[in-house]
Amino acid sequence: MNPPTALRETRILDADGIRRAITRIAHEVVERNQGIDNVVVVGMQTGGVWIAERIHEAIGTIEPLRKVPLGAVDVSMYRDDISLRPVVPSAPTRIPCDLTGATVILVDDVLYTGRTVRAALEALNDHGRPRAVQLAVIVDRGHRELPIRPDFVGKNVPTHMADTVTVGPDGVLISSTMDSAG
Amino acid sequence: MKHLLSTAQLDAAAIGALLDVGDHMAEINARPVPKVPALRGKTVASVFFEDSTRTRLSFETAAKRLSADTMTFSASTSSVNKGESLRDTIETLAAMGVDAFVVRHKSSGVPEAVTQWTDAVVVNAGDGWHQHPTQALLDAFTITRSFGDGNTMSGRRIAIVGDIKHSRVARSDIDVFTKMGAEVTLVAPATLLPVDVGSYGVSVAHGIDEVVASTDVLYMLRMQKERMDSALVPDISEYSARFGLDEERAGRLQPHALVMHPGPMNRGVEMLVDPGTLPGSRILAQVANGVSMRMAVLFTLLGGAPNGLSQGD
Amino acid sequence: MARKNEFVIKGGTVVNHDGVSALDVRVKDGTVAEVGESLDGPEILDATGCFVSSGFVDLHTHLREPGKEEAETIETGSRAAAIGGYTAVVAMPNTDPAQDNVMVVEFVRAQGQKAGLVEVVPSGCITVGRAGTTLAPFSSLAAAGVRIFTDDGNGVQDPLLMRRALEYSRDLGIVLAQHCEVSRLTEGAVMHEGSCCSHMGVPGWPSIAEELMLHRDIELVRLTGAPMHFLHLSTAGSVELVRRAKADGLPVTAEVTPHHLALTDELLSGYDPLYKVNPPLRTMSDIGALKAGVADGTIDAVATDHAPHAPHAKEMPLDQAPPGMLGLETALGVVNTAVAPTPQRIAELFSWNPARIAGVHDRHGRPVAVGEPANIAVWNINEVWSVSRDRLASKSRNTPYHGMELRGRNRHTIFNGNVVVKEGKALR
Numbered sequence: 001m002n003p004p005t006a007l008r009e010t011r012i013l014d015a016d017g018i019r020r021a022i023t024r025i026a027h028e029v030v031e032r033n034q035g036i037d038n039v040v041v042v043g044m045q046t047g048g049v050w051i052a053e054r055i056h057e058a059i060g061t062i063e064p065l066r067k068v069p070l071g072a073v074d075v076s077m078y079r080d081d082i083s084l085r086p087v088v089p090s091a092p093t094r095i096p097c098d099l100t101g102a103t104v105i106l107v108d109d110v111l112y113t114g115r116t117v118r119a120a121l122e123a124l125n126d127h128g129r130p131r132a133v134q135l136a137v138i139v140d141r142g143h144r145e146l147p148i149r150p151d152f153v154g155k156n157v158p159t160h161m162a163d164t165v166t167v168g169p170d171g172v173l174i175s176s177t178m179d180s181a182g
Numbered sequence: 183m184k185h186l187l188s189t190a191q192l193d194a195a196a197i198g199a200l201l202d203v204g205d206h207m208a209e210i211n212a213r214p215v216p217k218v219p220a221l222r223g224k225t226v227a228s229v230f231f232e233d234s235t236r237t238r239l240s241f242e243t244a245a246k247r248l249s250a251d252t253m254t255f256s257a258s259t260s261s262v263n264k265g266e267s268l269r270d271t272i273e274t275l276a277a278m279g280v281d282a283f284v285v286r287h288k289s290s291g292v293p294e295a296v297t298q299w300t301d302a303v304v305v306n307a308g309d310g311w312h313q314h315p316t317q318a319l320l321d322a323f324t325i326t327r328s329f330g331d332g333n334t335m336s337g338r339r340i341a342i343v344g345d346i347k348h349s350r351v352a353r354s355d356i357d358v359f360t361k362m363g364a365e366v367t368l369v370a371p372a373t374l375l376p377v378d379v380g381s382y383g384v385s386v387a388h389g390i391d392e393v394v395a396s397t398d399v400l401y402m403l404r405m406q407k408e409r410m411d412s413a414l415v416p417d418i419s420e421y422s423a424r425f426g427l428d429e430e431r432a433g434r435l436q437p438h439a440l441v442m443h444p445g446p447m448n449r450g451v452e453m454l455v456d457p458g459t460l461p462g463s464r465i466l467a468q469v470a471n472g473v474s475m476r477m478a479v480l481f482t483l484l485g486g487a488p489n490g491l492s493q494g495d
Numbered sequence: 496m497a498r499k500n501e502f503v504i505k506g507g508t509v510v511n512h513d514g515v516s517a518l519d520v521r522v523k524d525g526t527v528a529e530v531g532e533s534l535d536g537p538e539i540l541d542a543t544g545c546f547v548s549s550g551f552v553d554l555h556t557h558l559r560e561p562g563k564e565e566a567e568t569i570e571t572g573s574r575a576a577a578i579g580g581y582t583a584v585v586a587m588p589n590t591d592p593a594q595d596n597v598m599v600v601e602f603v604r605a606q607g608q609k610a611g612l613v614e615v616v617p618s619g620c621i622t623v624g625r626a627g628t629t630l631a632p633f634s635s636l637a638a639a640g641v642r643i644f645t646d647d648g649n650g651v652q653d654p655l656l657m658r659r660a661l662e663y664s665r666d667l668g669i670v671l672a673q674h675c676e677v678s679r680l681t682e683g684a685v686m687h688e689g690s691c692c693s694h695m696g697v698p699g700w701p702s703i704a705e706e707l708m709l710h711r712d713i714e715l716v717r718l719t720g721a722p723m724h725f726l727h728l729s730t731a732g733s734v735e736l737v738r739r740a741k742a743d744g745l746p747v748t749a750e751v752t753p754h755h756l757a758l759t760d761e762l763l764s765g766y767d768p769l770y771k772v773n774p775p776l777r778t779m780s781d782i783g784a785l786k787a788g789v790a791d792g793t794i795d796a797v798a799t800d801h802a803p804h805a806p807h808a809k810e811m812p813l814d815q816a817p818p819g820m821l822g823l824e825t826a827l828g829v830v831n832t833a834v835a836p837t838p839q840r841i842a843e844l845f846s847w848n849p850a851r852i853a854g855v856h857d858r859h860g861r862p863v864a865v866g867e868p869a870n871i872a873v874w875n876i877n878e879v880w881s882v883s884r885d886r887l888a889s890k891s892r893n894t895p896y897h898g899m900e901l902r903g904r905n906r907h908t909i910f911n912g913n914v915v916v917k918e919g920k921a922l923r
Contacts, residue, residue, distance in 0.1 A: 074206060077218035077248075077481070089202070089481075092209040126215055269810060289812030290696040291766025310814070312696030353696055377699060378690040412682075 006177065012157055013172040018138065021154035022051065025136050026058035028152050029105055036063050038131065040102045044120055045074040046090045047167065048108035051138060055107055071095040073106075078119035099128030105152075109167035111137040114148035138167050185304040186479055187293050188313045189357040197322060197358060198333030203478035204323045204471070210247065211474055221250035224281040224484050229255045229271065229296075230307070231287040236445060237307055240469070241284045241316075244476035250484075253280065268292070269299050276300040282484055285309075290350075303483045311348050317444055318354035320475040322362060324464050325399055327471075328440055336363035341393040343369040343425055344403025344452055345414075347376050351444045352403060356382055367393055369425065373414045389424045395434045400462075402427055402443045405452045418451055428454035440464050500524065500912055503534045507542025507873055510842045511862045520547055522869040525912030530865060540914060542873045545906055548842040549860050550582025550613075550870040552849040554672075554750055555647070555726060555798035556823065558584070558615070560606060561599065562591025567803035567890045569606040569615060572823070574921045575801070575889040576613045579823040580872035580905030583614040583850070583859045588625070589648040595620035595631040597639045604640070612915050612923060614870075616853055618643040621660055621671060627652055630660055637667045642854035645672035647726055648773075650708050652678055658715050665721040670852065672724040673712055675733070676774065680704035685814050687760040687775040695764060697814060700775045702730040709733050713740045713747060722746035724852055727800050729755050729774035731784030738793040748852050750798035751785050753829035754820055758895060768809045768816030770895055772802070775818075786834055789844065796849040799826045803891035821894040824887055828901030831876050838876070846872070873907040880904050888921060 013021065033039055036059060043052025049072050056070045076089040106120055117135060124130060138154035143161055157174065159165060164175040183191050192200070210216050226245040228238050238254070245252045255275060272283065282303040285293045290310030297304050308314040325340070326333060340359050346352040346368050353376075359366050366384040368375060369392070379386060387393050394400065405421055415421045422428075427441070432455050435441070441463045447453045457463040504520040509530065519534035520527060553576060559567040567575075569586070576584045586603055588594030594603060600617045607615025619636040623629050625646040633644065644664065650673055651657045664671055681700045686692050688699025709725060713736060716723050728734060728749050737749045759778055762770040770776060788794040802819025809816050827845065830836070836844065850860025861867040884897040908916035915922055 077206070077210070077220040079220075088199075089206045092206045094209075122219065126213060126218070268812070287812065289814045291813045294766050295812065310696050350696060353694070377688055377693040379693075381690050381694070 008176050010174045010176070011171050012139070012174055013155060015170045018154070018169065018171060021138060022054045023058050025152045025154065026055050026062060029055070029134070029136065030059060030062050032134070032151070033103055036066060036068050038102050039105060040069045040071065040097065040099060041105045041107060042071045042073050042095065042124070044106065044108040044116065045072055045093070047110065049091075050169065051109055051167075052107035055105070055136065069096045073120055073123050075116055075119035075123050078122045080115060080119065093123065095127045099124060099130045101131050102128070104130045104133045105136055106133055107136045109138050110165050111135070111140045111148070111150050112143060114144045114146040117148050118146055139165055139172055141165050184483070185293075185297055186315050186483060187297070187304065187306045189315045189318050189354045192358070192361075194333075194361045194363075197319070197362060200319055200475070200478050200482060201323050201326060201333055203482060204319070204475045207474040207477040207481070208471070210477070211470065217247050217249060219249045220481055221245070221248035221484055224250045225253060225279055226250045226282045226284060226480060227253040227255065227275050227280040228284045228307070229257075229275065229286075231257045231268070231292070232308070234286055234308065236469075237286065240472045241305075241307060241476050243473050244480055247473070248477055248481060250281075250480070253278070268295075272296050272299045276302055282480060305479060305483065308350055310350065312350050312353060314350040314354050316472070316476050316479055317351050318358040319479065320468060320472040321355055321401070321442065321444075322358050323471045323475050324442065324468050325440065326362075328464060328467070329398075334363055335359060338364045338398045339367070339396060340364045340399040340401060341367045341369050341387070341397040342401045342403065343390055343427075344405050345374045346370050346403070347374045348406075349403050355401065356384060360384065367397070369393055371415060371424070390427065390431060394431045395436065397439060398436070399440045399442060400427065400435065402441070402452050404444070404446065404448050407448070407451070422451060422454060426452050426454045432460055435462060438462070442468060444468070501528075501536055502538035502540050502914065503536035504540045504542045504547055504871070504873060504907070504909075505534065507545045507547040508838070509863045510546050510548040510838045511864070512839075512847070515546075515838055520863055520871070522871070522909060522912055525869055527863060527865055527867045527869055530863060540873070540907055540917070542907070544877060545873045545875045546838045546841075547863060547871060547873050548838075549846045549850070549863065550872045550908060550910065551580045551827075551845040552853055552855065552859050553581050553584040553799050553801070553823065553826075554643070554724070554796055554849045554853055555752075556584040556586055556801045557589065557803065557819070558586045558603070559803055560590065561602065565805045565890075566808070569603065570610040570612075571888065571890040572801070572803070573607060573610040573612040573615060575821075575823040575887065577908045577910065577916045578888050578905065578919060578921055579826055580845070580874055580908055581613050581823065582870035582872065582908065582910045583616055583853070583855050584823075585616045585618050585643055585853050587647050588618050588620045588645065593620050593624055594618060595623050595625070597635055600636060600639050600641055611910075612921065613910060614855065614859070616855060617641060618645055618672070620644065621646045621651055622656070625649055627656065630656070630663065633664055633667055633669060637669050641669070643670050643672050643724070643852075645674065645726065647672070647674045649678065650674045650676040654711060654715070657712065658719065661715055661719040661721040661723070665719060670722050670724050670854070672726050673708065674726050675705045675708040675712070677704045677707050680707070683814070684775075685771065686763045687777045689760060689778060691760045691764060695766070700773075702732055702777065702781070705730055705774055706732040706736060709736050713737075713745065716740070716745050716747055717743070720746075722748075725749040727752050727755065727774055727798065728785065728788070728794065729777055729781065731781050734784045734788035734793055738788065738791075741793060748795045748848075749788075749793065750796045750849070751789065751794045752798060752800045753822055753826045753833070754895060756782060756785055756789070757829050757833040762895070763813070766813045768811060768813050769820070769893055771813060771816055771818045772800075772820050773818040789834055789836070795844075796852060797826060797830055797844045798849065799823050801889075803889055804893050806892055809893050819893070821887065821889050821891060824889065825882055825894060825896050825901060827874060827905055828880070828882075828903040829896065831903030832901050841876070869909050869912040871909040872905055873909075874903070874905045876903045878902070878904040878906075
């Protein structure tokens with residue numbers, strides 16, 4: 001990213017805000033699926049993995065009697081833009097079970113164009129045929145290029161395309177250049 | 183760098199990066215349906231001027247698992263080993279639309295020459311006595327993942343036994359293993375050591391008994407019967423007596439020691455014991471890892487990391 | 496060509512055995528008519544900044560005709576030679592058919608005369624077909640004017656055959672020239688045997704393969720008393736062997752190529768067959784020893800071993816490509832750049848010594864003096880020029896110096912009293 005002429009950083013959520021969003025999402029997942037039968041939580045490498053772990057932990061608190069499987073999926077082999085920009089595979093995919101008939105809660109930090117989620121859907125299909133895939137994200141920043149919509153959202157944040165959205169355990173940060181903010 | 187012609191292009195960091203991609207590919211290969219769409223629409227052409235069914239199939243499997251299309255040109259039985267036809271062959275295939283050439287030839291330096299005749303990516307699948315870079319990568323993957331050391335071989339003792347002088351596998355392995363910090367010992371009669379062996383950064387032993395009890399990896403090379411003709415070794419039994427892996431020597435290997443071989447084996451020459459009976463044998467793993475590492479190489483050169491491989495300096 | 500051809504070489508410095516002096520030279524009707532200061536004439540050939548000496552004589556050129564005319568012909572090779580400052584070249588006998596009989600020898604000589612650019616002096620083979628089994632007809636070839644005999648391209652492997660050849664040749668006033676290579680030690684060899692070839696994974700050509708045969712032949716010279724010339728020395732060990740042989744008073748002479756004074760085996764690390772040559776390019780320490788041999792007179796002559804190959808022949812894998820590089824047009828530039836000999840030493844290495852060894856010293860390698868045949872080269876050791884493989888007169892393009900800058904260039908060449916090269920361009 002080119003260093004902007006001037007940078008304005010806005011914190012949208014702080015650490016507590018993240019925690020509350022994750023708790024709420026976990027409850028919504030359990031409510032929407034009327035329990036946790038056949039639910040599998042899968043985080044997207046690498047930004048969604050720590051969030052998936054937290055959601056998984058929170059679900060474990062709500063429904064302590066049974067364990068929900070937890071996995072991670074790397075989409076670098078499924079991107080539709082491999083020749084257009086460099087792809088460096090991050091950490092490998094770990095799917096703990098056959099996903100056939102499962103309800104997969106696919107977890108990522110930021111939903112933007114939707115292309116990464118499309119790649120993840122294709123990747124998941126190579127591990128079985130899920131009954132359903134539900135998308136959970138901390139931030140939906142708009143600008144979809146594909147007909148993809150989230151099922152569980154931490155916060156909707158309208159952004160400019162030049163903005164950068166960073167999600168971490170201590171919160172969500174939007175970085176804008178002064179011109180785009182103008 | 184755009185091509186993979188020699189391990190000399192790779193520093194330890196670049197090797198480590200490729201091994202990491204290999205982990206991804208190994209995971210894919212473990213699935214019930216080992217296929218991803220990463221190289222869909224790309225064409226990989228195997229151009230083999232020297233017979234090698236196993237390496238060719240390994241590369242073709244790798245390409246197919248990444249959803250690439252494959253083309254095969256196998257010239258070993260025809261008379262087209264002369265240079266003129268070599269250039270014509272490459273240019274003709276390139277005109278059909280090839281994104282990557284995988285080239286094997288009995289003359290060292292041919293893959294480098296091929297890069298002059300096409301814009302496609304070129305992967306060296308073995309040239310003369312010079313290099314076989316994907317073999318070294320799969321060997322490094324096998325060793326590091328067996329020991330769980332991460333992307334280093336620091337402190338590991340590796341003994342390479344056999345006809346080093348005429349072995350592209352040995353040259354490539356020596357380069358990669360030493361870069362990753364291993365202590366490499368070459369075990370061969372003086373007639374089968376490379377000229378100026380001191381410049382390779384390795385130790386030398388003149389009998390397998392010198393290394394078998396202390397080595398962490400015993401890497402056996404194939405001893406070709408043809409070597410007997412040029413007075414390089416008097417005869418097979420003398421070779422086996424000093425350099426062959428038999429049951430007695432296998433019994434002296436350390437419990438954690440790995441036994442490896444690039445294949446195909448010459449049973450009764452360098453291998454006098456069935457490797458299937460050796461707990462340390464990684465020979466079959468090498469074959470599986472060969473597909474993973476060739477997938478890693480093809481993915482990296484045809485659309486992975488920026489500008490293909492990062493420059494080793 | 497009976498023409499009253501008269502012109503003055505003006506403003507140059509004449510190089511002779513007895514001295515180097517700024518003098519003009521008048522050439523008339525094929526001979527040197529006058530040497531003096533401030534001469535004038537009907538035609539002036541400007542030699543400002545140049546040395547003027549007898550024309551160069553190459554002991555070792557492959558003209559490829561008959562047999563490989565796609566690479567070079569006697570005409571195109573002669574032209575390349577003339578541009579390089581040569582007025583005579585010894586044509587190597589590895590043609591097809593080989594120069595092992597009078598018919599081929601006379602054909603080659605006649606083709607040279609037809610081209611009229613340099614004197615083409617055919618050499619003969621030592622063995623029939625260069626096969627190394629039976630001696631060629633030395634006597635009838637000598638009667639046809641052949642003075643140098645060689646199987647160049649190969650060495651004579653059989654020591655008994657070599658002994659007989661030397662004994663037989665002794666009475667005929669001819670000179671045997673050896674390409675020293677014990678072929679059993681160089682089977683499949685692609686380049687110098689050393690660290691470079693080891694890492695490149697190609698078979699090597701060990702120095703000892705040259706030195707063993709050289710040593711053998713020096714002892715055979717000692718035994719038989721016949722003279723011998725050694726082609727293209729390439730190793731430090733070879734220089735020392737010849738040095739000791741000369742100290743012992745043996746009748747041996749030796750040549751070195753420009754490329755063995757300038758280029759090393761590392762150039763082959765890209766597997767480009769352009770640099771593949773026999774004997775191969777070796778190491779810096781070999782170059783150092785060869786230069787020392789040139790300086791102390793152990794090496795008598797520079798010989799180009801000009802070896803043209805058509806482009807498709809060199810576009811092969813390194814181990815399959817034929818060995819050889821061009822040399823006639825760049826020899827002076829390379830040697831001057833690499834060694835920077837004095838003008839007299841240049842004349843000695845390029846003209847006086849090789850003329851004597853080739854047996855043409857009654858008309859080449861002569862002093863620039865009144866009455867002498869006008870075979871003259873006018874050359875500038877300060878001219879810096881860039882070599883372009885597309886602007887060479889040779890039919891082939893395999894020069895290793897393409898794109899390199901050389902210091903030293905031949906400017907004009909006079910052959911039999913006619914200007915055949917003027918300002919670096921051939922006039923015919």
